[in-house]
Amino acid sequence: MNILRLVVEEKERKKRAAVNPNFAKIEDEASSKDKGDCPIHFPKDELIATLSAEQFQVTQQGKTERPFSGKFVHTKDDGIYTCVVCDNPLFKSDQKFDTMCGWPSFSDVIAHGKVTVKRDTSHGARRIEVSCSQCGAHLGHVFDDGPRPTKLRYCINSASLDFKKHTTV
């Protein structure tokens, strides 16, 4: 990579950061090489036995469920969304908002560090993958077109989530 290209990329990064500082922070985090290791590992046999086929494909193989097919797309109840694999609390119902994209969408996570972000260049796209920081389960992707004040949209597969009704943290 030559210097001119680095300068142009840095300029573009600063421009994006001015428009959406929260997403710029996530982009930086996603580019960081230091991901560490997930503290919890489940044996594959155990996961196959406890998860549905779709839950396994999404959380362990990074697949995406069909839009509008997930069970939490239209859920509006109060509660907490947890990782379907390890029960890690990830999102609150008041962070969920309506979109037309067909997947449960959240404007933020319950707390920083609950998810790990990583650049995903599969399918020729430049996306940021979101996974559970506790067990490494694939959850979905995060985009910069969410509602204010965060302007973030965590687009998450229902198959990666469990829902605890009327629970607060």
Ligand SMILES: [Zn+2]
């Ligand atoms: Zn997990």
